[in-house]
Amino acid sequence: MRARLLFLLLISVITIVVAGCGGGGADSNTTGILSAAPSATAVAAGKSLTVTATYTHPTNSAPSGVPITFSDASGIFASTTAYTGPDGKATALLNATNVILADQTVTIVASTGGLRATCDVTVKADKLNVVAAGDEASFTDANTPQNTSVRFVSSGDFITLADGDGLPLANRTVTIKVHTIVNAGDGTGTVLYWQGLPVDLSSPPATITATTDSAGNIAPQYSVDMPIPNTKSSNVIAVVFEAQYGNIITRKSALYTATRN
Structure with a gap:
């Protein structure tokens, strides 16, 4: 009988020790x-x-x-x-x-x-900005030959890429597309081309890919050729620049006008 009581007492002590060891876990996290x-x-x-x-x-x-x-x-x-x-x-x-x-x-x-x-x-989000500046030229009827074209050459046009903190994103590839909307008085079209860059002219819009510099900028040098009207009127071309970086697309437009007075 005494041996049985000692056995039960030993079992109770072991149970208390095990229950007192938390096992490294926390209490219920539902409260x-x-x-x-x-x-x-x-x-x-x-x-x-x-x-x-x-x-x-x-x-x-x-x-x-x-x-x-x-x-x-x-x-x-x-x-x-x-x-x-x-x-x-x-x-x-x-x-x-x-x-x-x-x-x-x-x-x-x-x-x-x-x-x-x-x-x-x-x-x-990253910020992709396009700055496009148009131009206009005026000619007098007396000193301008028939079927003359005027060329507009861009200067100071930039595409800028920065992260959400405004810090430049360098060495990033940007795809640039160009759409043209023509309202030429004599019904002729226009030519837009990129200087020194490969252009896909197989189907409009003309496209290029370019890489941002250390300041996150691209200076796309382009030219627009447009005929001067044969009569006293204006030819107008709207050029829409579309820049894409990843899923971000930004568009800006510029007007180029040739006027015969």
């Missing part, structure tokens, strides 16, 4: 408080920021090992999971995709068990 804070409220596309979630448990002052999932519904940031340390904090490095077309605000969700916390971050 408590969860908060989330980003390292910055805005980030340029293609760059990263950190988001820190803090989990506070009502009875566990050191809730280590609680899994925190970070995600956003838009998919701009890829989902990831981090685990809390003894201070209840879990930090994730999130990378913003660089294929967005415009700035947008993203709600990042940190979640664990039945708890959720959110924080908003603005993701700033």
